[in-house]
Amino acid sequence: METRRLELLAELSRLGSMRAVADVLGTTTSTVSQQIAALSRETGSVLVEPDGRRVRLTPAGRRLAEHAVTILAAVEAARLDLGPEAEPNGTIRIAGFATAIRGFLLPVIMDLAASHPRVHILIREHEPAEALALLTGDQADLALTYDYNLAPATVDPSLKATPLWTAKWGLGVPALTTASAAPTGTAQAVFAGFREHDWIVNSRNTADEHVIRTLASMAGFSPRITHQADSLDLVQDMIAAGLGVGLLPIDHATYPAVRILPLTSPGVELRSYSVARQGRLNWPPLALVTCLLTDRAGRMTPGDDGLPSTGA
Template identity: 65%
Template sequence: MDTRRLRLLVELSRLGSMRAVADEMHVTTSTVSQQLGVLAREAGATLIEPDGRRVRLTPAGQRLARHAVTILAAVEAARLDLDPDAEPAGALRVAGFATAVRRSLLPVAATLAATHPRVRLLIHEHEPAEAFELLATDAMDLALTYDYNLAPAAFAPGLDAVPLWETPWGLAVPRDDPATDFAGFADHDWIVNSRNTADEDVVRTMASLAGCTPRIVHRADSLDLVQDMIVAGLGVGLLPLRTATLPGVRLIELTGVDVRLRCYAVTRHGRAAWPPLALVLRLLAGG
């Protein structure tokens, strides 16, 4: 059904005469009558009936008019939602890894609460591969993902990635271990991520440069758990150099190779103009 015809029906319900509707909509009375006749054929029901010298809505016309109010409101809401100049509003679904959620997304959530309370973030913690799959199926609007300079990500066609920040990583080892560089831990057990292979790729690359093969034994997603495992003497791993460490953990800055984690805001191509998403992307970028 054409929304313009539904609008005429709603106005007839409100104003009570075709002449009043014609004046309100800046058309002729015959145009109103013709368009309502087309709407009746589309609906398969009689919508108006004579009432003296005027017309009134039939019970079917009244029911359709009530539906039309809801339909027209939904169409207007959709128009505003898609208008790049509209005030941002709506629920924005974000999949991100834990560090990015803490570092970038939670401050944005606080800003939105103060400045744009009609934008609501729905936050889901996911590693990059999971987040990319959710983007591909349109289950998420935005993904905060990462890679390493030694293990760069290949973004699929149809995705737009905006670099946000990067941070250096180092070697996390037991505090009382005397070794001071990567080669000194060649015979140790290693702890890598359980839900992403990027840091394992970095470890294997560094080991190859050092002329050894790492013994990957443990896999843990939580950086806090990695530290607990190091304290327990279960192995060594990679951690951000700016991480606050447990008393039994020592962070060693890597020499001869620069390891950096890089964070990205990733969206499906063509989606970034949606007002809530555009706003959050600006806030994430610091602009």
């Protein structure tokens, strides 16, 4: 079986339509159809069947697509394994959120300049969904992403996520809020105390909104979400101006006009990851940078140097 045909089948399984596969891989729908048909003949199995104006994978097609992910990862690993002892060198394209770039990646880049000057990093600032899209589209080699314990992200089987650091989050409210209006205790109790307030969420990611809606539901109300902002500093400005309340990291340096209430039972925890395509972590430069990021995350506590201050 040709790996190119297996790649097309794997992408069809992921994207759901031949047109989408053609667009992503820069070919034509006709070519995708012909290659899938050839793969069917090679395997002696019907891999796709009509589904209205589109097609869908048969059980055999889905099974082969699962094998394809493993096979393609193995082929990629074999290719990268040709020079595993070589001195790391090359350009790594990294897409990630601002906190991880500023607090973790930039220090790693400065270390690399002295220890491995032949390794170069290209940075693109993106929220997780955007970074993962670049990664799966082969427009990035590494993605720095995050999710929350109450809004776990779905991991694509073609990707490998390496945990980095975690950070506890609380509810940011105006500092002048009276003690009676700022209950303590469980997250549900804290949220219930602000059921009549407006709520502020991220403008480029829905994970924190999912957390807010989950905890509000547990507290017996539907939050009135009115404002969106990507910068956590701007979220604080909005809270200080009395425009609403929103999630903020516990270790975040707060403005005098803002206080952060702890959330427990359940708590809210942001979890960060470095993500690469399966099989590519054997590439020496990428393995090196991933290792350095993991080491740095293990040696520091988010908030030690003012993190995070923009974008979650």
